[in-house]
Amino acid sequence: LSPEERVGFAVVGLGKFALxxxxxSFAFCRQAKLVSLVSGDAAKAREVARQYGVPxxxxxxxxxxxxxxxxxAIQVVYVILPNALHAEYTQRAFRAGKHVLCEKPMAVSSAEAREMIAAGRAAGRxxxxxxxxxxxxFNRKAIEMIREGELGKLRLITSDHGRPAKPEEPADQWRLQRALAGGGSLFDVGIYAVNAMRYLSGEEPEEVMAMTQSDPDDPRFREVEDRTTWQFRMPSGLLCNGSTSYSYFETKRLSVLGTDAALRMDPATDYDLRRMWVSREGEREAELLLPMNNQFAAGLDHMAECVRENRDPRTPGEEGLRDMLAMEAIYEAARTGRTVRV
Ligand code: NDP
Known part of the structure; x- marks a missing residue:
């Protein structure tokens, strides 16, 4: 699309991920363009605006x-603030008549997520x-292979997503505060495993079991939890086994075991690197080589296309809500020591 035809985005919050x-990634977009910046730091905003040609x-x-x-000029507002601010800035954007792209986790509770969805509906945005x-x-390919039955019937999905939290880094300071983060490693990185279990299987968890653990003398975990392990039982009988942590080394892997074949991705959700292997009975595990795309630009362009063509996004607010419900069930199961029905 020509620059005039592209959909204009305002980015809210000029933190580590946005910058x-x-x-x-806007440079790799074909349908989205950057037209506005929202920041609490005027000097930084001016500098970034100059760099990206924002007036x-x-x-x-x-x-x-x-x-x-x-x-x-602003058609879409992209909220890239600490988690606890997503709901407010999303709802204010809807009141201003804009569409919203919101970072994960969508909110800090399912109640907030529902309010955001309702606000979008009321505004017609x-x-x-x-x-x-x-x-x-790579993740699209994995979904396609599973849907086409290449793995047979799915039996077990395992995924571990974690990274060490570094309190000296500004981006991790709010992550260790409950009021701004809403939760610990589960909300921040475990969500990738929860989401993958759902999009790979195409099912929603029915029963949840979980445990959390934080070293009591580690000052990082005064307000938010460190490690969580959980299990999902899906309606088909598929079992899922997940873990997340703010103290084990950076890990972003998943594996899917089917009756006919297995698929493994490590890293599965990195910014720049993806690797995937498939093994079938009687065959050596083989690496699948695919072209890599800029996943950030692909998401921006998808939103732009949905706005231009008046279509629903692949990952709408309801998708974020389902993860919030699954993560709340994980916390409840860990707290009560009981199996929770979602
Ligand atoms: P940062 O702390 O680096 O950035 C957050 C920005 O929000 C700040 O720089 C600041 O921008 C603004 N802000 C406004 N109010 C506050 C406040 N009270 N405390 C701190 N910052 C505030 O965090 P990240 O960029 O790492 O994360 C932002 C969001 O993006 C989170 O929701 C996170 O989960 C998500 N994220 C998603 C990733 C993904 O791969 N999809 C990866 C990393 C993060 P300013 O100075 O301009 O006002």
Whole structure:
């Protein structure tokens, strides 16, 4: 599309993820363009605006954020703030008449997620949760192979997603505060495993068991939990086994065991690297080589296309809500020591 035809995005929150992954990815977009920045740091916003060619009039702060309503160049607001602020900034964007792309986790509770979905519906605007893995070629291929029956009947999905939290890094300071993060490693990285179990199987968890563990003398875990392990039973009888952590080394892997074949991805959800192997009975495990795409640009373009063509996004608010419900069930199962029905 020509620059004039592209869908204009405002990025809210110029933190680590926005600056290092999202803003540079607009250069790889065919349908989305960056037209506005919202930040609490005026000097940073001016510098970033200069770098990306955003006009002075496109710069806003949190106090005058609602004025985005007056800027017709902004069609979509991309919320990249700490988790506890997603609901407020999404709802204010809807009130300003904009569509919303929101980072994961969509909110800090299922109640908030439902309010966000209702607000979008009331405003007649679209809500998409930025689940980048669902716009990424290796994960798409895995879904396609499973749907076409190449693995046979699915028996077990295992996924471990974690990374060490570093309190000295600004991006991890709010992550270790319950009021801003809403949860620990489960909300931040475990969500990739929860989401993968759902999109790979195409099923929703029916029963959940879980445990959490934090070292009592580790100051990082005064407010949020460190490790969680969980199990899902899906309606078909498929079992899932997941783990997440803020203290084991960076891990982003998954495996799917079917009656006929197995698939393994490691890393499955990295920014820049993906590797996938398939093994069948009597055959050596073989690596599947696929072209890599820019998953951030693919997500941005998908949202832009949905706005232009008035279609529902692949990962709408309801998709974010289902993860919130699954994660709340995991916390409840861990707290009570009982099996929880979702
Ligand atoms: P950062 O802390 O690096 O950035 C958050 C930004 O939000 C800040 O830089 C700041 O921007 C703004 N902000 C506004 N209010 C506050 C506040 N009270 N405390 C801290 N920051 C505030 O975090 P990330 O960029 O790592 O994460 C932001 C969101 O993106 C989270 O929801 C996270 O889960 C998600 N994320 C998603 C990833 C993915 O792969 N999909 C990867 C990483 C993060 P400013 O200075 O401009 O006001």
């Amino acid at each position: 290092n992954q999202i803003l540079p 002075e009039s496109g710069i806003h702060d949190y106090a005058n954020y609602d004025r985005i309503a007056d800027d017709p 679209k809500l998409m949760v930025a689940y980048r893995a669902q716009y990424e070629t």
